[in-house]
Amino acid sequence: MATAANACEAELGESAIRTVTLRLMPLLGLMYLVAYIDRQNISYAKLEMVGALGLSETAYGLGASLFFLGYFLFEVPANVFLEKVGARVWFARIMFTWGLVTILLGFTQGTTMFYVLRFLLGVAEAGFFPGVLFALTLWFPQEHRARMIGWFMIASVIANAVGAAVGGALLGLDGILGLAGWQWVFLATGGPALILAVVVLFVLPDGPASAPWLSPAQKAWLTRTIEEEKSGAGHVDHGNPFAALLDRRVMMLAGVYICLPLAAYGLSYWLPTVVKGFGVSNLANGFINVIPWLGAAVALWWVPRHAARTGATGNALTWHVVAPALVGAAGLALSVILPGNTVKFLCLCVAAAGAFSAQPVFWSMPGTFLRGASAAAGIAAINSVGNLGGFVAQNAVPMIRDATKSDLVPMLFLAACLAFGAGMMFVVLSALRRDAARRGVPATAATAS
DSSP, X not given: OHHHHHHHHHHHHHHHHHHHHHHHHHHHXXXXXXHHHHHHTXXXXXXXXXXXXXXOHHHHHHHHHHXXXXXXXXXXXXXXXXXXXXXXXXXXXXXXXXXXXXXXXXXXOXXXXXXXXXXXXHHHHTTHHHHHXXXXXXXXOHHHHHHHXXXXXXXXXXXXXXXXXXXXXXXXXXXXXXXXXXXXXXXXXXXXXXXXXXXXXXXXXXXXXXXXXXXXXXXXXXXXXXXXXXXXXXXXXXXXXXXXXXXXXXXXXXXXXXXXXXXXHHHHHHHHHHHHTTTOOXXXXXXXXXXXXXXXXXXXXXXXXXXXXXXXXXXXXXXXXXXXXXXXXXXXXXXXXXXXXXXXXXXXXXXXXXXXXXHHHHHTSGGGTBOHHHHHHHHHHHHHHHTHHHHHHHHHHHHHHHHHOOSSTHHHXXXXXXXXXXXXXXXXXXXXXXXXXXXXXXXXXXXXX
16 A cells, blocks of 8 residues: 555656656746857857957956856845745846847947946846756755756757857848847847746746646645755755855855856857857858857756766765866867867867756755755855856956967866866865764765755
8 A cells, every 4th residue: 555655656746847847947948048148149249349349358358257247246136036026027027137238238339338238237137047046946856956957057058059050140140220240149139038028927937836737736746845855954044045145055165166157158258269260250150169069968968867867976976066077177178289170179069068067966956955045045146156257257268368369278277277166076075064964964965966
């Protein structure tokens, strides 16, 4: 009797997870795809925008990086608001404002306006990525989250691929309706965000309880399973959500995470410039840049899947972050050292796969010790501090390029940062274990995926 009941419970759980995955993840992925295109479109507009506005590489780098400063300052408050008002309304607001700012970038008149609008784009988008990570803690039990984060992040590399093809083609619209090609890049990529904001407002549920496509039994199973996890040992819900910012574990994860987006953004923003240096046209540049992001998509699917299939915990779990990061660092370094444009490009393809696929398993960790508003604030804090790596990359890479006159030498800087972050993961894991021991929590509770 008990065996039959357990089998029914397992079947119910599988059906609930399958339904949520099929109904929720495509929409979240589409939202992230549009978001990522709108933050990355600057890398293609830059190919003509720099000359049109009289920007130096360093000035462009500062303007591009101001996105991350606005993102950093408003990330945590945005995620706390999301926890209060719900995902549906807040995500729709985020998408509408970032779409509007993206369109305005198409009418940039000079350096100051470029700086202001890039900063406002970061403010507008603040809270989206960590908001989705927090929302996933409401929809999926812990054992499924790394894979769901992997699926979600695949949208970012698809966005790089789509943005590469579309960005290069849009530059070819130069002169149509009296607009330059770089202006069309912003106008054509900002519009979909405005449309999707309306769609999200009408179709995205705030949580399992308001999902019309879940049966009462599925809703009950999800609520019960997730609440049981949150009430277990090791989970903290600070009385004031902003207290999560002072949680030692949050600060440690934020410190190590800064290296991952630093390398990922540095590579994705600069790759079109590297490929242009190979002597190809804008259109060819766009389609060539599809290749590394297809490889990264496969890696984002495989790494968290492998971690879940092998039941990785502890050091094994950490290696699912460290190994991809080290592979990415090696690819970045070898792209500078090895001769031949084809070989260099293949190394950068490997680097893209490693830098991005190190992140899904990493993002499964905060949910092992935070819950409720503290989880919203803590995840946002880790992401906002980590994304300062994008600010660093967007200033350091052009500065290194200007100093060395080489498009590839900056890859050595990105490689060193990625390798450092990989090494720090072991330090952080050891500290998390010691902290768990002091709290009387089993070590697996702090490190399980």
